[in-house]
Amino acid sequence: MPNTQQLKDLTTQVRRDILRMVHKVNSGHPGGSLGCAEFFVALYNEIMERNNGFDMDGIGEDVFFLSNGHISPVYYSVLARSGYFPIDELNTFRLINSRLQGHPTTHENLPGVRIASGSLGQGMSVALGAAQTKKLNNDSHLIYSLHGDGELQEGQNWEAIMYAAGNNVDNIIATIDLNGQQIDGSTDDVLPMGNIKAKFEAFGWTVVEINEGNDIDAILKGMVEAKSKTGKGKPVCVLLKTVMGNGVDFMMYTHAWHGKAPNDEQLAIGLKQNPETLGDY
Amino acid sequence: MKTYTNTGSKDTRSGFGAGLTELGKTNENVVALCADLIGSLKMDDFKANHPERFFQVGIAEANMIGLAAGMTIGGKIPFTGTFANFSTGRVYDQIRQSVAYSDKNVKICASHAGLTLGEDGATHQILEDIGLMKMLPGMTVINPCDYNQTKAATIAIAEHRGPVYLRFGRPKVANFTPENQTFEIGKAIHLIEGTDVTILATGHLVWEALEAAKTLSEKGISAEVINIHTIKPLDDEAIIKSVTKTGCIVTAEEHNFLGGLGESVARVLATNKPTPQEFVATKDTFGESGTPKQLMEKYGLNSQAIVKAVETVLKRK
Structure with missing residues (x-):
C-alpha cells in the first residue's frame, strides 16, 4: 500500500500552490482546482504509469487529458511537483510570456500538456482518439481524462460517449468531477442533468463511483477498481464526488469561488488552514 | 498561347479518394475518419483495404475532429472526411482549439465545397470555408483544381507536418494537369x-x-x-x-x-x-x-x- 500520508502532505502543498497562484494574478479558478487536488495527486503519484521526462506521443506510458482546462492551477502544480517543469515556474501563472497560460495549451511547449483545453466539452473526443491510437500501436497503457460535471452540458460529450461504447474503446478511464457547481450556480439550478450514472450506463459504459472524492484512500481504491474494469470491451467512467473549494472552509459548498481569486486576507486564512509541507515555490 | 487538354472530366473528390488509397499503401501512419459520407468522399477503397485504420464516426463531426486531434498523439496522421460545410463552420471551435491551437497534425478533407454541390442548396453549399480556415494561425489551406492535382495534393499533405484544410468538390470537371505530378504546397x-x-x-x-x-x-x-x-x-x-x-x-x-x-x-x-x-x-x-x-x-x-x-x-x- 502506498504511504498516503505523503500524498496527503503533497495535497496540502498543492492547495497552497493553487491559492498563491490565483491570488498573485487576481484571476483563475480556485474552486474546481481545490476540489480535484486529491485526485490529481493520486493520479500522478500512484495511479498512472509514467515515463521519465515528457514526450508528446506518450508511447509506452499512461496519458492524461484535462478537458475542463480552467482548473489549470491544480494541473500545473501537480505537473511541476511531478517533475515536468521547475516548481518555480508556478510563479509565472497567467503572466505575459509564460508557458502557464490561463488555460492549458501545447502552444507554449509546456511539458506534460498534450492538448489545449478551456473551451469546454472537447476533451472526451481527444482522449478517445488517443486511446484508439494506443490500440493501433499495440500499446497496452491507458488513457485517463478529467471532465467537469457542468461540462457534460456540452453536446460533443454525448457524441463521444456514444462513440466510445459503440467502438469498444475500453482502454480509457474518463473521470467526471461531480461537484454539482458551475459558474451561475448549482448544476441542478442551471441545467439539471438528471442521473449521470444512469446516463453513462445507458450509453454502454461501466461506471465506478467514488463517493469520497476528496479522500486519497477512497480515490486510490476507486481508481484501482476502475483500472480492473478496463480491457473488457467497455469504456470506463469514474464519477468522482468532490466538494468545490475543498480544504479552504470559506470556499467550500458554493459556486462563488469557481473563478474568483482570494484577497490578501482570504489568502492568509486559506494558507493557515493548509500549512506548508513540502516547501512553497 | 499554351493550351491544355481535358483528358476526361472527373470529380476532384475522386482524386482525393485515389490519393487516400495510395497513402494507405505507402504510409502506415495514415488513418481516416468519416462522418457517414464514405461514398460521397470516395473513401470506400481505403476502408476496404485498411479497416483497422478506418473510423466511421457517424453523424457527429465535432467528435470526429476531436478524435482526429487525439489520434495524432502516438504518431498517427488522421484524414477527416465530410462535406466542406460540416468540416469547417459546424466544427470551427473544435478545429480552433483541439487542432490549430494544439498544433495537431490533422488533415481536414472537405468535399462538396461551394456552389457546385448543386441541387442540395444553400444549407450544404459553403462559400465561407476558405475564409474560416485561413484565419486560423498555422492552418494550411489548399484548393486543388482537378482530379490529378487533388490526388497529388492528398499525397503531399501527409508529408507536411501540421494542420491542413484540403478543399475539393462534387461535380465532374476537366482533368488537365499532369498525372502523377509532384505537388508543392504554397507554390503557384x-x-x-x-x-x-x-x-x-x-x-x-x-x-x-x-x-x-x-x-x-x-x-x-x-x-x-x-x-x-x-x-x-x-x-x-x-x-x-x-x-x-x-x-x-x-x-x-x-x-x-x-x-x-x-x-x-x-x-x-x-x-x-x-x-x-x-x-x-x-x-x-x-x-x-x-x-x-x-x-x-x-x-x-x-x-x-x-x-x-x-x-x-x-x-x-
Whole structure:
C-alpha cells in the first residue's frame, strides 16, 4: 500500500500552490482546482504509469487529458511537483510570456500538456482518439481524462460517449468531477442533468463511483477498481464526488469561488488552514 | 498561347479518394475518419483495404475532429472526411482549439465545397470555408483544381507536418494537369504566360480561367493564368512578379469575395504593389438549388464572368 500520508502532505502543498497562484494574478479558478487536488495527486503519484521526462506521443506510458482546462492551477502544480517543469515556474501563472497560460495549451511547449483545453466539452473526443491510437500501436497503457460535471452540458460529450461504447474503446478511464457547481450556480439550478450514472450506463459504459472524492484512500481504491474494469470491451467512467473549494472552509459548498481569486486576507486564512509541507515555490 | 487538354472530366473528390488509397499503401501512419459520407468522399477503397485504420464516426463531426486531434498523439496522421460545410463552420471551435491551437497534425478533407454541390442548396453549399480556415494561425489551406492535382495534393499533405484544410468538390470537371505530378504546397503554377492581365484562379475556376484566356486571346488580350492551389501560405512572390509585368489582376474562386483568395491577394498587393483588381467570386450571398452549371452562371463564376472582369480591370490600368 502506498504511504498516503505523503500524498496527503503533497495535497496540502498543492492547495497552497493553487491559492498563491490565483491570488498573485487576481484571476483563475480556485474552486474546481481545490476540489480535484486529491485526485490529481493520486493520479500522478500512484495511479498512472509514467515515463521519465515528457514526450508528446506518450508511447509506452499512461496519458492524461484535462478537458475542463480552467482548473489549470491544480494541473500545473501537480505537473511541476511531478517533475515536468521547475516548481518555480508556478510563479509565472497567467503572466505575459509564460508557458502557464490561463488555460492549458501545447502552444507554449509546456511539458506534460498534450492538448489545449478551456473551451469546454472537447476533451472526451481527444482522449478517445488517443486511446484508439494506443490500440493501433499495440500499446497496452491507458488513457485517463478529467471532465467537469457542468461540462457534460456540452453536446460533443454525448457524441463521444456514444462513440466510445459503440467502438469498444475500453482502454480509457474518463473521470467526471461531480461537484454539482458551475459558474451561475448549482448544476441542478442551471441545467439539471438528471442521473449521470444512469446516463453513462445507458450509453454502454461501466461506471465506478467514488463517493469520497476528496479522500486519497477512497480515490486510490476507486481508481484501482476502475483500472480492473478496463480491457473488457467497455469504456470506463469514474464519477468522482468532490466538494468545490475543498480544504479552504470559506470556499467550500458554493459556486462563488469557481473563478474568483482570494484577497490578501482570504489568502492568509486559506494558507493557515493548509500549512506548508513540502516547501512553497 | 499554351493550351491544355481535358483528358476526361472527373470529380476532384475522386482524386482525393485515389490519393487516400495510395497513402494507405505507402504510409502506415495514415488513418481516416468519416462522418457517414464514405461514398460521397470516395473513401470506400481505403476502408476496404485498411479497416483497422478506418473510423466511421457517424453523424457527429465535432467528435470526429476531436478524435482526429487525439489520434495524432502516438504518431498517427488522421484524414477527416465530410462535406466542406460540416468540416469547417459546424466544427470551427473544435478545429480552433483541439487542432490549430494544439498544433495537431490533422488533415481536414472537405468535399462538396461551394456552389457546385448543386441541387442540395444553400444549407450544404459553403462559400465561407476558405475564409474560416485561413484565419486560423498555422492552418494550411489548399484548393486543388482537378482530379490529378487533388490526388497529388492528398499525397503531399501527409508529408507536411501540421494542420491542413484540403478543399475539393462534387461535380465532374476537366482533368488537365499532369498525372502523377509532384505537388508543392504554397507554390503557384504558371499555366499560361501573358502580358496584359493576370488571372489568378483556384479550384474549379482554374479551368474556367483557361477557357477565358482562349476567348481573350481571340480578342487580342494576352492573359497570364496562374493556378493558386494553396491559398495559405500564399505565393506572394509569384503574384507580385506577375502583376509587375501585367499591371492588373482578376482573382477567381468558388467562394465569397469576403474572406476568400481575392482578399488575400488584395492584402499582398496593397502592401507590396497596389494594382487594380477585380473579383470573380460570390458577392456576400448564400447559394440556392440548381445544377452546378446554372449556379456558376447565375452567380458569375464561369469563364464568361472572368472575361467580363478582365475587360473591366483593363480599363482601370
